[in-house]
Amino acid sequence: MTEEAIFQGCLKNQADAQRELYNRYSPKMLAVCYRFAHNREDAEDMLQEGFIKIFSQIHTFQNKGAFEGWIRRITVHTCINHLKKNKRFNESVDIIYASSIQVREESIPSIVQAKQVVECIRMLPVGYRTVLNLYAIEGYSHKEIGEMLDIEESTSRSQYTRARQMLEDILVKKKIIHKQKERTGLWASIR
Numbered sequence: 001m002t003e004e005a006i007f008q009g010c011l012k013n014q015a016d017a018q019r020e021l022y023n024r025y026s027p028k029m030l031a032v033c034y035r036f037a038h039n040r041e042d043a044e045d046m047l048q049e050g051f052i053k054i055f056s057q058i059h060t061f062q063n064k065g066a067f068e069g070w071i072r073r074i075t076v077h078t079c080i081n082h083l084k085k086n087k088r089f090n091e092s093v094d095i096i097y098a099s100s101i102q103v104r105e106e107s108i109p110s111i112v113q114a115k116q117v118v119e120c121i122r123m124l125p126v127g128y129r130t131v132l133n134l135y136a137i138e139g140y141s142h143k144e145i146g147e148m149l150d151i152e153e154s155t156s157r158s159q160y161t162r163a164r165q166m167l168e169d170i171l172v173k174k175k176i177i178h179k180q181k182e183r184t185g186l187w188a189s190i191r
Contacts, residue, residue, distance in 0.1 A: 003067055010058045022051055025068065029075045035118055035133050036079035038126065050078040076138055080148055083130060120170045128163035135160050 001009075001020050009017020030047050037043035053074050061070050121129055130149065134140045135156070140148070142156040149156070171177045 007058070007061070007067065010055060018055060021054070025071050026051070028068075029071065031118075032072060032075050033079055035121060035137065036076075036083065036130060038122075042082070046079045046082045047075070049082060050075040053078055072138075076134070077148070080130065080134075083126060084149075116174075116176055117171075120167060120174065120176070123170055124163055124166055128159050128166060131156055131159040132163040132167065136164075 001017070006017050006021050006024070010021055026047060029050060030043060033043040033046040033050070034040070037046055054071055057074065061067065121132060124132065131145055134145045134148070135142065142153045142160070145151075145156040146153040151159075168177070
């Protein structure tokens with residue numbers, strides 16, 4: 001089935017088109033959800049909520065930009081709403097000390113497996129993890145993140161700085177990167 005045929009079938013609520021859409025995009029969207037979620041069950045809940053919204057809002061897709069990009073935006077917003085609804089965004093977010101953090105220059109070498117990095121990102125407090133995902137991976141600006149999460153733009157910047165610092169500390173501790181050695185990698189390739 002072509003993407004256009006899937007889209008048209010979903011507009012008509014055809015089960016085979018909906019199944020094809022889900023089968024085609026759910027693995028990628030589960031990976032997106034997994035980065036925001038605390039565990040696999042939460043990620044699966046986010047994915048399910050996301051596809052419900054995708055199917056119910058498919059008529060709003062206007063063929064401006066990629067269909068997959070539209071699906072991804074709905075999925076990201078669903079993840080954020082899920083975190084907010086479950087009051088998980090603000091738990092364990094310590095931004096009081098974020099302004100005193102000094103950003104280090106070393107980063108992750110490009111040869112690091114994506115799975116290792118995702119597992120380390122998932123070790124961050126949920127607020128930091130959310131901002132890191134939105135800024136460094138999804139490409140939203142701090143202003144957009146602030147609006148999405150109902151926080152100040154400066155809070156988004158502080159949380160990103162702290163998240164990056166904590167992630168680097170975790171990666172060093174796990175011996176995925178070495179202090180003062182690699183200066184390119186994740187931060188250069190993600191953004």
